[in-house]
Amino acid sequence: MESLDHATTDQVLTPPPLRPGDKIRFVSPASPPDRDRVLRHAEILRGWGLRVDFGEHAFHKHHYLAGTDEERLADLDAALRDPEVRAIFTTGGGKGSYRIADRLDFAAVRRDPKFLIGFSDITTLHLSLLRHGRVIGIHGAFFAGPGEEGVSAETVSALHGALMTTEDIVIQSRPEEPTAALTTSGRVTGRLIGGHLETLTAAAGWALPNLSGTILLLEANGRYRGQVDRQMTMLRKARHLDGLAGVAIGQFTDFEFDLRFSVIDILREHLNVLGVPVLGGLPLGHGRSPVSALIGAVAELDAETGTLTIGRGSI
Template sequence: MSVALAGQFTTTPMTGMGGFLPLRFAPVDTDSRRSPVFEYRKTHHHQDNSGPGRERASSIWARVMRYSFQGISDTTGRADGMMPPRLRVGDKVRFVSPASTPDRERVLLAAAMLENWGLKVDLGENAFRKFAYLAGTDEERLADFNAALRDPDIRAIIATRGGKGSYRIADRLDFEAARHDPKFVVGFSDISILHFSLWKHCQLIGIHGALYGCDGGRIAEETSSSLQRLLMRSENVVISSREEEATSALTTTGTASGRLIGGNLDMIATAAGWALPDLNGAILLMEAVEMYLGQVDRHLTMLRKGGHLAGVVGIAVGQFTNFKPSSGITIIDLLRDHLGDLNVPILGGLPLGHGYSPLSVPIGSMAFLDTAARKLIIEQ
């Protein structure tokens, strides 16, 4: 199914709904194989995110989920994203290390979990190699990744970890192989730049996520089940904001629709000018971990002043983990200062990143952001 951006903001009241909400719902075609998502226009509404208004929004969301998209054209002119086939029991996946060397025991723990899902697991030749802070030389890491892209028996490529180094090979991936045989690439953090490059060159939809362990390496059930659903089931993804996440304080008002593009903020800035896709009409996802506030300030200043955020229609803010205040300024203060100038809806508190029980989301899929309902919904 072809879906895309509506192209402009509108402000259309719905009588009796207590605010401004998407229009033109169409009944689901139960005879088609289209996933059950809805058509919408990007809208603004000015409604508190608590109390009766929020309850109304939640009930409206239940109704919205019974509708599907009608075809609308993508104002960015980009091709529709390539959604790889879902995995089935018996499919083979491969762990590769395009960035830093992983902990062997953690990789084996994740492999055992995938095998419990009925998948076959193997490892890239250089998965545990060590070369300074990298898992082997650029050529070794690139060879493993491209071999997995080219191997028809491999149905998903899973990064063992992030760290450093994916940016060194992101422009040398075998994009033709990715176009010829689309398969999920799974990873986040440093791996974000591989998602950017694969989307920029061949519109391959990837998965921002991993079997990421918190609390001493323990992988939460919520984390593992989120990734399993994305890999093996065709259903919409609904991510609810968590009030306990610090970035929930950034939530503003309004709704937006667009392709979900983004990931780790450090990689967004690193990719700008060569690997970062055009963000015009996109909902930008960002998360980060253990950076100095000055680094975040420099990154966001460069992205804004360099025009890289021009045309972004909404911001989905994930987990900003292990940030310390500086002279009374917090990471929330800094993010609000930069993101507020974009004048687009912002939804914070999303459990995406390096924090507690992070979830997985598809990068490149169409998404709808609703600040009143405090939900990000992604079409599958």
């Protein structure tokens, strides 16, 4: 099968936006979800005029996974193949998407492109769907960050805009995010690829597309600074970061930022040698009020204005 890594006449496709009356399906390709939380999120979607249903195994549990590999894969493939399902919401991340990401029905993905919505461990699915199916996904979720009682209005509005409009997505850097300190200068355009750093690193060599000419998105949570150092070292020394156009840095949460040599210093060391524009402070990830991004879409990173603008065209 041809992939995004190779010359091809096939476009990278942007699935059509949802309309009231469309059906969406929740599936659980990773860890077991919190049923009550998923049902609350389903009510938000019904409020948008969407019809909601659930994969057969959406609330199963198999050790730390939401069902066996075969059950989780069957639910995801069924949603990809069902012409009535117009978008697929993952119930959450955790662990396990990487176990099935190379076995998806990529022919169905290409035949009937539809948005897959999720982040964190779901990064592996976004990368594999882009590399092998050449279809854009949504890095986002109904996620409540640290200290938030529920999903913020900003998070809900951003996901609604990504899923149900054709407008470009403009994401503004937040000065209060620790990664804002990594912002350099310059403006570049490239396809936005990436997501959760640990998951992205696990995808290298089999699900990670060729990153040459792209804008790399990175976010992380709950990692020790040494783990981030290992992951960034692996990506650089294996030459996965060769030829990047730029780097977009999202939220790095649950780190100690007041250390003399913090995760920000570690990231700066690795990013400086790339010699490309870097925009930090983006509200993408596991922090407060995260927004949504289109993984695989062409974006403009402007470090001068602190904005990441993501387009809708299929290129």
